[in-house]
Amino acid sequence: MFKWFRRSTLDPLSVSMVGAKLADRVLIAGASDVRFIAAIAAKAGLTGRTCIVDESSERANEAEQAALREGALVESFTAPYHALPFEPETFDIVVVRSTAASTGAAFEQARRVLRGGGRCMVVHPPPQGGISALLDDLKRAGFVAVRTLAEREGLAFVEAVKRSD
Numbered sequence: 001m002f003k004w005f006r007r008s009t010l011d012p013l014s015v016s017m018v019g020a021k022l023a024d025r026v027l028i029a030g031a032s033d034v035r036f037i038a039a040i041a042a043k044a045g046l047t048g049r050t051c052i053v054d055e056s057s058e059r060a061n062e063a064e065q066a067a068l069r070e071g072a073l074v075e076s077f078t079a080p081y082h083a084l085p086f087e088p089e090t091f092d093i094v095v096v097r098s099t100a101a102s103t104g105a106a107f108e109q110a111r112r113v114l115r116g117g118g119r120c121m122v123v124h125p126p127p128q129g130g131i132s133a134l135l136d137d138l139k140r141a142g143f144v145a146v147r148t149l150a151e152r153e154g155l156a157f158v159e160a161v162k163r164s165d
Helices: 012-018 034-044 057-069 104-113 131-140
Strands: 025-029 049-054 075-078 091-096 114-124 143-152 155-162
Touching (some): 012 034, 012 114, 012 155, 025 034, 104 114, 114 131, 131 143
Parallel strands (some): 091 114
Antiparallel strands (some): 114 155
16 A cells, blocks of 8 residues: 555544435545545445546556455546546535635536535645635635535534525
């Protein structure tokens, strides 16, 4: 396993905050925390779909293999976060685990691939500009019901919803 994988104990709060359930279609942007990916894939189950996307093909492929070793079925994709390779309204939940994916263009892509009523969950340390800057970026990308769910142990948990049209 490569050194960039987080080896810490799985934080159950991170998994529960995502709110994934059986049959959900989940996209995780940022492939560094394999145990988190495996736990989310287990929640979605065999009737759901869990995909990971990372800008590094090495990280994406290694994360898929490591998740498989953890017993999780995931699909990995290599793409820039601002150009996701998915059709519109493909996912129920998009989880942003990479600060590189926390940009306006990446949030617009997350909104594009979410179904109406789908949720974007941002789970990583607060950005340089603070939580309010992150909330503003999500609102500018077209999300509604943008809110901070919690801040704990250096992580921020932010939720944003795609409007159902």
